[in-house]
Amino acid sequence: MGKTALTIEIARHYGIPVVNADSRQIFRELSIGTAAPTEEEMQGVRHYFVGTLSITDYYNASMYEQDVLALLPQLPCPYLLSGGSMMYVDAVCNGIDDIPTIRDDIRSMMKQRLADEGLQALTEELRRLDPEHWAIVDRKNPRRVVHALEICHQTGCTYTSFRTRQQRERPFSIVKVGLNRQRDELYERINRRVDLMMSQGMLAEAETLYPQRHLNALNTVGYKELFDYIDGRWTLEEAVERIKGNTRRYARKQLTWLKRDPEIRWFSPDQKDDILRYIDNATYTHVI
Numbered sequence: 001m002g003k004t005a006l007t008i009e010i011a012r013h014y015g016i017p018v019v020n021a022d023s024r025q026i027f028r029e030l031s032i033g034t035a036a037p038t039e040e041e042m043q044g045v046r047h048y049f050v051g052t053l054s055i056t057d058y059y060n061a062s063m064y065e066q067d068v069l070a071l072l073p074q075l076p077c078p079y080l081l082s083g084g085s086m087m088y089v090d091a092v093c094n095g096i097d098d099i100p101t102i103r104d105d106i107r108s109m110m111k112q113r114l115a116d117e118g119l120q121a122l123t124e125e126l127r128r129l130d131p132e133h134w135a136i137v138d139r140k141n142p143r144r145v146v147h148a149l150e151i152c153h154q155t156g157c158t159y160t161s162f163r164t165r166q167q168r169e170r171p172f173s174i175v176k177v178g179l180n181r182q183r184d185e186l187y188e189r190i191n192r193r194v195d196l197m198m199s200q201g202m203l204a205e206a207e208t209l210y211p212q213r214h215l216n217a218l219n220t221v222g223y224k225e226l227f228d229y230i231d232g233r234w235t236l237e238e239a240v241e242r243i244k245g246n247t248r249r250y251a252r253k254q255l256t257w258l259k260r261d262p263e264i265r266w267f268s269p270d271q272k273d274d275i276l277r278y279i280d281n282a283t284y285t286h287v288i
Helices: 003-014 061-074 086-094 104-117 119-129 142-155 183-199 202-212 223-230 236-258 272-280
Strands: 018-020 079-082 174-179 264-267
Touching (some): 003 079, 003 272, 018 061, 061 086, 086 236, 119 142, 174 272, 183 202, 202 223, 223 236, 264 272
Parallel strands (some): 018 079, 174 264
């Protein structure tokens, strides 16, 4: 059993909907490449934040936090959040810093500067303007470097000044369940899932999205590699192997991040009965 199937079974057991915390499954155009649950897989279980936005819509973790907190009082308890994206899960559980939304003119200006000046020049500017964040940011990731500079230019303050990392109080208790498998089994399932997505038409999906490849929503494992295939950089076989390898790396990164949280109780996805007993014996109004 995989995460999607297990999540649906837990939701059906409690008679509750699923709140999705995958930052890419929220975009309706990315259904195949993000392995978003299909109507058949959802089996009548109401899902929120699946296919509700277009890739042209601006959305971030702060907006997700606000939307989820507004939704939860309308849902039956326990609430079931399933995902996904580390920042989205953290936003709901702990809150996210009040980082301003970037104005369109600032975003356009920095995008043009990245194209004209290159990442190294912008990284050096970040070192001058915000040396504290420069010391910890992934300096090979243009999106993170540019975003920090956008904050500096728009507000006149450092990005660091907005990162208080203070946990916010929530009107619910949280039970955190983590899912993991033996590494060899996990990697084999990832490889099979990529092959399945390709057989379901992921290349055609990527070809349709190719003209919009500059959008942030498409800076995503699976699409990036297929865009490089379309550009002639790799063969299709090479692109598929890179998707598998990059997905495995992301899974490792995700697990490393999650395992720093001592509140997570770990299970195999096949231990449904044990997971249900654990939830039933806990004091909660919200299940992650």
